[in-house]
Amino acid sequence: MNxxxxxxxxxxxxxxxxxxxxxxxxxxxxxxxxxxxxxxxxLILSSEGRVIVSGMGKxxxxxxxxxxxxxxxxxxxxxxxxxxASHGDLGMITAEDVFIAISxxxxxxxxxxxxxxxxxxxxxxxxxTGNPKSxxxxxxxxxxxxxxxxxxxxxxxxxxxxxTAALALGDALxxxxxDAKGFGEEDFARSHPGGSLGRRLLTHVRDIMHTGENIPxxxxxxxxxxxxxxxxxxxxGMTAIVDAERKVLGIYTDGDxxxxxxxxxDFSATRVDAVMSxxxxxxxxxxxxxxxxxxxxQYRISQMLVIDAERRLVGALNMFDLLRAKVI
Numbered sequence: 139m140n141x142x143x144x145x146x147x148x149x150x151x152x153x154x155x156x157x158x159x160x161x162x163x164x165x166x167x168x169x170x171x172x173x174x175x176x177x178x179x180x181l182i183l184s185s186e187g188r189v190i191v192s193g194m195g196k197x198x199x200x201x202x203x204x205x206x207x208x209x210x211x212x213x214x215x216x217x218x219x220x221x222x223a224s225h226g227d228l229g230m231i232t233a234e235d236v237f238i239a240i241s242x243x244x245x246x247x248x249x250x251x252x253x254x255x256x257x258x259x260x261x262x263x264x265x266x267t268g269n270p271k272s273x274x275x276x277x278x279x280x281x282x283x284x285x286x287x288x289x290x291x292x293x294x295x296x297x298x299x300x301x302t303a304a305l306a307l308g309d310a311l312x313x314x315x316x317d318a319k320g321f322g323e324e325d326f327a328r329s330h331p332g333g334s335l336g337r338r339l340l341t342h343v344r345d346i347m348h349t350g351e352n353i354p355x356x357x358x359x360x361x362x363x364x365x366x367x368x369x370x371x372x373x374x375g376m377t378a379i380v381d382a383e384r385k386v387l388g389i390y391t392d393g394d395x396x397x398x399x400x401x402x403x404d405f406s407a408t409r410v411d412a413v414m415s416x417x418x419x420x421x422x423x424x425x426x427x428x429x430x431x432x433x434x435x436q437y438r439i440s441q442m443l444v445i446d447a448e449r450r451l452v453g454a455l456n457m458f459d460l461l462r463a464k465v466i
Contacts, residue, residue, distance in 0.1 A: 159288060159290040160290055178311065183315065185235065189208055191215060191308075192218045193246070195297075197304065200301050220246070236261065240266045245272055263280075343453070344423035346455060346460065353453060354369055354371070355451055358411045369390070376391040378443050378451050384451050385448065386443055387416075388415055420442060427463060
């Protein structure tokens with residue numbers, strides 16, 4: 139057999155074994171989770187401070203991720219390195235805080251060194267270990283059992299299944315907190331203004347619409363020639379047709395123009411209100427830009443007029459504006 143093929147087959151089988159071991163660890167964790175999880179949840183919910191997550195080595199990387207996930211889902215949290223904590227960073231921890239200590243053995247010297255200070259300050263302690271009888275588990279106010287039967291590492295040395303279990307427990311805690319606090323999409327968007335969800339949920343029509351002199355509009359008695367000239371000047375592929383009070387009567391678009399050309403009408407003599415589209419789809423300036431996208435896609439249109447409560451024209455936008463705003 140080709141050595142390369144043999145090596146590839148071995149690598150694939152090893153990869154599948156790693157995934158099996160870690161999947162089995164998570165299934166076992168699902169079955170084992172109990173009221174201790176609810177106690178940890180209650181400690182955080184009843185706290186008036188923040189959540190501090192700490193761990194050494196690989197557990198430290200997991201702690202950073204858990205703190206980041208909590209912070210982005212409505213639970214203010216941050217990571218503290220246990221080594222740095224014993225050299226001054228403990229000053230950031232108050233009696234109102236909850237401290238989550240992550241150590242698979244439950245015997246991390248760096249964490250056990252600072253635990254007495256944390257307890258003396260009055261902060262609540264949640265431990266996440268793989269050993270309920272460990273020192274860290276015994277002194278905690280709540281213990282989360284992240285035990286795994288085996289690591290995915292062939293030597294059983296590198297933290298693999300155990301760190302996956304710890305991360306999953308942290309995610310479960312963050313999501314349970316999110317649900318208990320009623321944290322929704324708009325809350326998430328406010329903490330992620332630079333992301334695509336933030337743009338979709340926080341961008342309003344008024345933020346991207348064309349206003350003032352940039353709104354294409356002609357009077358109802360304007361000629362087709364006037365309408366086409368206005369469309370050309372404003373470059374939005376349409377023009378609104380309004381009455382004397384700027385109330386929208388209709389819209390004339392590039393599509394209407396093509397249909398008009400087929401009829402061979404006299405552009406200088408024909409009034410635009412004779413060929414405009416009546417009752418066009420309009421939107422409020424206060425609506426989310428995502429709503430404009432949904433309407434445009436549903437009705438297969440590329441432009442929209444923006445109106446106030448009295449149907450007066452206040453703005454205009456097209457699909458390119460939504461693309462530029464990265465709402466789409």
